[in-house]
Amino acid sequence: MGFCNSCGRPIVKEDYGTNKDGSLNDEFCCDCYQNGEYTEPDITLEEMIVRKTKEMMAKNDRLPETHATAITATFIPGLKRWNPEFQDDYKTL
Incomplete structure:
Protein backbone atom coordinates (compact mmCIF):
# COMPACT_ATOMS: atom_id res chain seq x y z
CA MET A 1 0.00 0.00 0.00
CA GLY A 2 1.20 3.47 -0.85
CA PHE A 3 -0.07 7.00 -0.43
CA CYS A 4 -1.60 9.38 -2.95
CA ASN A 5 1.00 12.00 -3.84
CA SER A 6 -1.67 14.68 -3.94
CA CYS A 7 -3.93 14.17 -0.93
CA GLY A 8 -1.91 11.66 1.09
CA ARG A 9 -4.60 9.04 1.54
CA PRO A 10 -3.52 5.40 1.62
CA ILE A 11 -4.15 3.72 -1.74
CA VAL A 12 -4.14 0.25 -3.21
CA LYS A 13 -4.50 -0.73 -6.87
CA GLU A 14 -8.29 -0.33 -6.82
CA ASP A 15 -7.83 3.33 -5.82
CA TYR A 16 -5.22 4.28 -8.45
CA GLY A 17 -5.80 7.23 -10.75
CA THR A 18 -5.39 6.94 -14.51
CA ASN A 19 -3.02 8.35 -17.12
CA LYS A 20 -4.12 9.84 -20.46
CA ASP A 21 -3.80 6.43 -22.12
CA GLY A 22 -6.06 4.82 -19.50
CA SER A 23 -3.24 3.01 -17.72
CA LEU A 24 -3.19 3.07 -13.94
CA ASN A 25 -1.10 5.65 -12.13
CA ASP A 26 0.09 4.30 -8.80
CA GLU A 27 1.30 7.73 -7.64
CA PHE A 28 -2.16 9.28 -7.30
CA CYS A 29 -5.63 8.18 -6.20
CA CYS A 30 -8.64 8.18 -8.49
CA ASP A 31 -10.14 11.09 -6.56
CA CYS A 32 -7.17 13.33 -7.36
CA TYR A 33 -5.99 12.16 -10.79
CA GLN A 34 -7.98 10.91 -13.81
CA ASN A 35 -7.18 10.71 -17.51
CA GLY A 36 -3.73 12.22 -16.97
CA GLU A 37 -4.99 15.32 -15.18
CA TYR A 38 -5.65 16.45 -11.65
CA THR A 44 -4.12 25.07 -3.40
CA LEU A 45 -1.86 23.37 -0.93
CA GLU A 46 -3.56 25.28 1.87
CA GLU A 47 -7.01 24.15 0.71
CA MET A 48 -5.84 20.52 0.58
CA ILE A 49 -4.44 20.80 4.10
CA VAL A 50 -7.74 22.21 5.41
CA ARG A 51 -9.75 19.51 3.60
CA LYS A 52 -7.63 16.66 4.90
CA THR A 53 -7.59 18.12 8.40
CA LYS A 54 -11.41 18.17 8.42
CA GLU A 55 -11.54 14.60 7.10
CA MET A 56 -9.18 13.41 9.84
CA MET A 57 -11.26 15.12 12.51
CA ALA A 58 -14.48 13.65 11.10
CA LYS A 59 -13.02 10.16 11.43
CA ASN A 60 -11.85 10.76 15.00
CA ASP A 61 -13.97 13.21 16.96
CA ARG A 62 -11.44 13.19 19.83
CA LEU A 63 -8.61 14.44 17.63
CA PRO A 64 -7.87 18.09 18.41
CA GLU A 65 -7.83 20.38 15.37
CA THR A 66 -4.36 21.63 16.25
CA HIS A 67 -3.02 18.07 16.21
CA ALA A 68 -4.75 17.18 12.94
CA THR A 69 -3.50 20.38 11.33
CA ALA A 70 0.05 19.70 12.51
CA ILE A 71 -0.06 16.26 10.88
CA THR A 72 -1.47 17.42 7.54
CA ALA A 73 0.64 20.58 7.39
CA THR A 74 3.76 18.46 7.84
CA PHE A 75 2.86 15.53 5.59
CA ILE A 76 1.04 17.00 2.57
CA PRO A 77 3.67 19.57 1.48
CA GLY A 78 6.14 16.69 1.11
CA LEU A 79 3.99 14.91 -1.49
CA LYS A 80 5.00 15.04 -5.16
CA ARG A 81 2.11 17.21 -6.33
CA TRP A 82 3.18 20.02 -4.04
CA ASN A 83 6.92 19.73 -4.77
CA PRO A 84 7.93 21.95 -7.73
CA GLU A 85 10.65 19.49 -8.75
CA PHE A 86 8.04 16.83 -9.56
CA GLN A 87 5.11 18.85 -10.92
CA ASP A 88 6.11 18.59 -14.59
CA ASP A 89 6.60 14.80 -14.42
CA TYR A 90 2.88 14.14 -14.74
CA LYS A 91 1.98 16.54 -17.54
CA THR A 92 3.07 14.02 -20.19
CA LEU A 93 1.52 10.84 -18.75
Missing part, protein backbone atom coordinates in the same frame (compact mmCIF):
# COMPACT_ATOMS: atom_id res chain seq x y z
CA THR A 39 -9.37 16.38 -10.92
CA GLU A 40 -9.04 19.71 -9.10
CA PRO A 41 -6.21 21.50 -10.89
CA ASP A 42 -6.76 24.78 -9.07
CA ILE A 43 -6.87 23.51 -5.49
